[in-house]
Amino acid sequence: MVYISDACREQAEQLIEQWRCLPGSEADSDPTRLSESMQELCRALRRFEPPLEEQAEGTAPAREVEALGNYGLDLLVEMSELADTMGMQECSRELEELCLPMAAWIARQGGEILRLPPVVNTLARHANQTTDPNRMRELYNLASEVFEAVSPHVVDASPEDPRHPWRLLVINRAIIATRTLEPSLMEPALKAILDYLPEDAPRFFEEGVRQMDKVDYPERVRETMRRYYDLLHAARTLH
Numbered sequence: 001m002v003y004i005s006d007a008c009r010e011q012a013e014q015l016i017e018q019w020r021c022l023p024g025s026e027a028d029s030d031p032t033r034l035s036e037s038m039q040e041l042c043r044a045l046r047r048f049e050p051p052l053e054e055q056a057e058g059t060a061p062a063r064e065v066e067a068l069g070n071y072g073l074d075l076l077v078e079m080s081e082l083a084d085t086m087g088m089q090e091c092s093r094e095l096e097e098l099c100l101p102m103a104a105w106i107a108r109q110g111g112e113i114l115r116l117p118p119v120v121n122t123l124a125r126h127a128n129q130t131t132d133p134n135r136m137r138e139l140y141n142l143a144s145e146v147f148e149a150v151s152p153h154v155v156d157a158s159p160e161d162p163r164h165p166w167r168l169l170v171i172n173r174a175i176i177a178t179r180t181l182e183p184s185l186m187e188p189a190l191k192a193i194l195d196y197l198p199e200d201a202p203r204f205f206e207e208g209v210r211q212m213d214k215v216d217y218p219e220r221v222r223e224t225m226r227r228y229y230d231l232l233h234a235a236r237t238l239h
Contacts (some may be wrong), residue, residue, distance in 0.1 A: 001049060001105060004098050005042035009035070010078070010096050015083050022086070023148070030082055038075045044068060048109060066111030073115035092117050097122045104142055107149035114151050116165040120172065127176050136180040140189070143173040147192070155196075170196050171204065178208065181217070183224040190228045205229040 006039060011078065012035035019031050048065050076099050083092035099118040106113050113119065123143055155166055170192050177189035193201050209229050212222045 001044055003048045004072075004101055004105070005039060006201060007098055008038050008042070008079075008095065011083075011091050011161050012038070012079065014143075015079065015086070015088065018086055018088060019082075024161050031079060034075055034079050034082070038079070041075065043073050045105070047074070055207040065109045066106060068115045069102060069106035069111055071116065073099055073113075077115065078104060078223050093125075097125070098143060100126075100146075103149070104145050107145040111149065112151035113146060113149050114154065116146075116150060116154055116169065119146055120165045120168045123176070124168070127172065127179070131179070133179065133181045136176055137182065138186070140173070140176045140180050140185055143169070143176055144188075146215065147173055167197060169198070171200070174204070178211075178217075178221065178225065181221055183220050186221070186224050190224070194228070194232065201232055203227070205232050 012031060015031045016035065045065070045068055062228045076095055078133065080095035081093045083089075083095060100122040103115075103119040105111050123139060123146070124138055127136070150169070157216070161167075174189040174193050175188075177185045180186075190205075193204050197204070204230055205225070208225045211217075212225055217225075
């Protein structure tokens with residue numbers, strides 16, 4: 001939480017400085033209010049560290065921590081969107097990327113994540129910026145923490161929109177898992193495609209097999225992807 005607080009303060013200072021230079025700035029859009037709210041929230045959230053199961057009796061229940069954590073996501077998104085409207089794209093991106101550690105914090109405290117889009121955006125952005133398997137393992141662990149903590153309300157409300165954040169999370173997690181080159185990490189992520197996105201599974205595994213041919217993946221990775229492709233094909237044949 002200290003990292004989130006410090007990083008947010010740094011970006012907020014740039015945002016406030018730029019906002020004050022704009023002619024006719026509206027008082028109700030003053031980023032100072034958002035920054036102060038975020039710092040106050042971070043101070044409150046630090047009271048709940050370490051995770052709840054390691055705390056003494058009498059601390060706040062998981063639902064209170066969950067509500068506060070999701071409020072933090074809302075504040076970060078609001079600040080990011082304000083920076084974007086002011087033409088501060090780098091600042092906007094940095095603020096949005098803080099949603100990933102905030103979401104991981106919520107997950108580690110036993111809470112449910114309600115604001116998923118900025119978290120998925122950040123995961124995808126990081127995955128596209130590296131090919132290092134070690135970095136991919138770190139991203140996979142974060143993606144899995146988020147995956148396990150997404151609110152059922154978000155999952156159940158998942159429409160057929162191909163850009164829905166839950167759908168993108170399930171797919172991106174599987175892609176990241178494949179790029180770790182670790183079949184043990186691929187297994188649960190590929191199974192999630194079958195379990196949660198049965199309509200997308202045929203296209204995903206067909207493309208996955210094609211990628212195995214285009215990219216020099218290790219044989220153990222190829223075998224894992226091919227096995228899931230064959231499993232899906234066999235199931236479709238039986239039906």
